[in-house]
Amino acid sequence: MPPDREAAIGALRRQGRGAGLDLSRRTVTLSDGADLEWDQLIIATGVRPRRLAGGEAKGVHHLRSDRDALALAADIRRHGRLVIVGGGFIGLEVAATARKLGAGVTVLEPQADPMIGRLGPEVAAKLLARHRAEGVDLRLGCAVRALETRADGRTLESVQLAEGGAIETPALLVAIGCTPNVEWLQGSGLALDNGVVCDAFCRAAEGVWAAGDVARWQHLGLGRSLRIEHRTNAAEQAEAVARNVLGAGVAYTPVPFFWTDQYDVKIQLAGVCPPEAERRIEFGDLDGRSFVQTWRVEGRLVGVIAWNAAKALTGFRRELTFDRPVAAAGGSQR
Ligand SMILES: Cc1cc2nc3c(=O)[nH]c(=O)nc-3n(C[C@H](O)[C@H](O)[C@H](O)COP(=O)(O)OP(=O)(O)OC[C@H]3O[C@@H](n4cnc5c(N)ncnc54)[C@H](O)[C@@H]3O)c2cc1C
Missing domain, CATH: 3.30.390.30 (FAD/NAD-linked reductase, C-terminal dimerisation domain)
Structure with missing residues (x-):
């Protein structure tokens, strides 16, 4: 972060992880045991990639940070092939990039029509057809049973398929969605349900707000609660929360x-x-x-x-x- 922005923020604790929240004392306990007092608290702890059992093996990748991306790119270049578990946006974006790098790509997706709910039937079909035309081995309705390691117990050897059979691969990306980072809020009294549950103003409790991927709030225009994992929302919701902290009292009704x-x-x-x-x-x-x-x-x-x-x-x-x-x-x- 540029020094001027850091100065504007005040005290940025680079190693400071929130480990607990006490609503009555209005404190956040950090992972080093220190307590931080707050008048207003904004929770913006995001999400992390879901994992498969065996996901710690060498050759298995998850994608969240720039380091994750560099490690994945290095393995794609080294091995020239990649298996991707999950045919959502991240899985398909990586499939396209890996094909551009000349790698052989297999995508395993348990749903028969993974994109329909997101893009509708026509656009979903066109997108998947494009991947096939580009040479991606796109296997729909194909679930993973387990990840197998080599005899060393540490290095990925193959993906075992639920329908039987296996695919040997030295490199695998697991792109099966994300889990909100809310464990540190457990027992705090905040409502947690696939995210921090907020009202229409992004307020989780008196003086407590949530924004970005971790926030589930009541969208009055759409008449339902929503949690959005997109950058535009993270920026717009942060602005909305900042305004409401300052007393604007405006319901957050963005166009996703x-x-x-x-x-x-x-x-x-x-x-x-x-x-x-x-x-x-x-x-x-x-x-x-x-x-x-x-x-x-x-x-x-x-x-x-x-x-x-x-x-x-x-x-x-x-x-x-x-x-x-x-x-x-x-x-x-x-
Ligand atoms: C590979 C990838 C591709 C994407 N592509 C797109 C795209 O094309 N278009 C798009 O709109 N969006 C995209 N997104 C989504 C977008 O990046 C997110 O919506 C956005 O980063 C959310 O911002 P955030 O601040 O809510 O969460 P994050 O950016 O995840 O930030 C959360 C921060 O909180 C920290 N944290 C977690 N737990 C704690 C704790 N207990 N205490 C303190 N800090 C904690 C984390 O370390 C992290 O720094 C993509 C995401 C990924 C992973």
């Missing part, structure tokens, strides 16, 4: 937004994609290089997906707002 870059394709999604919405191609051609697809519920725009169409997305994005409730807006986040 994310992007993913795979091969030469940039997919951007604003809003939500509930299955009951009416889908329409508004720009370009679904079979072509770029297009925009909109999602409408009772005529109201609730979601828009752009495939290599960042400019065309802008106008639709302006039209999207969840300040007033949407009738039935499901759809899932990353």
Whole structure:
């Protein structure tokens, strides 16, 4: 972090992990046993990758930090092949990058249609077809039973498949989603349910707030609680929480937004994609290089997906707002 930002923050404790929270004393206990008093507390401890049993073996990777990325890249270059467990956004982004590096890539995904809930049937099918056209061995409906190590007990040898059989591989990425970092809050009295549970203002208790990947808050526009693992939300929610700490009292009702870059394709999604919405191609051609697809519920725009169409997305994005409730807006986040 640049020194001027560090100075603005005040006391940045680089090794200071929160280990416990006492709401009545208004203190956070650090991992070194010290207590920190607070007037207002913002919880922004993010998430960490889920792991498989045997995930400590040499050759098994998880992706969260720059160090993780460098270690994975080194193994992809060294071995020239990679097996990825999980066909979500991170798994597919890495698949595309590894193919660009010339590696042979196999993706194992237990669901038959992993992207439909996130991108809808047409865009999901197009994305998966692109991976296959690029030479990814994409195995849908294929679950992993176990990871096997070599005789040394420390080095990955193969992935055992639930359906029988195994794939030998020296390098494996586990990309099966994330777990919110909330263990240190257990017993504090805060509601924890796949994240820190907050009200519409991102408040978890009097003077306690949460923001970013770890926060589950009540989105009044969508009429449900939501936890979003996207950078735009982390930034927007941090601003909303800062305003509310200062007394703004404004409910947080963002339009969810994310992007993913795979091969030469940039997919951007604003809003939500509930299955009951009416889908329409508004720009370009679904079979072509770029297009925009909109999602409408009772005529109201609730979601828009752009495939290599960042400019065309802008106008639709302006039209999207969840300040007033949407009738039935499901759809899932990353
Ligand atoms: C590989 C990868 C690719 C991604 N790509 C995209 C993308 O293309 N587009 C997009 O929108 N988003 C993407 N994301 C998601 C995006 O990075 C996250 O949404 C964003 O980083 C969330 O910010 P955050 O501050 O909530 O959490 P984080 O960035 O995870 O920060 C949480 C911090 O809290 C610290 N912490 C944890 N526990 C404690 C504790 N007990 N005490 C003190 N500190 C603690 C952690 O060490 C960490 O520094 C990607 C994420 C990954 C992993």
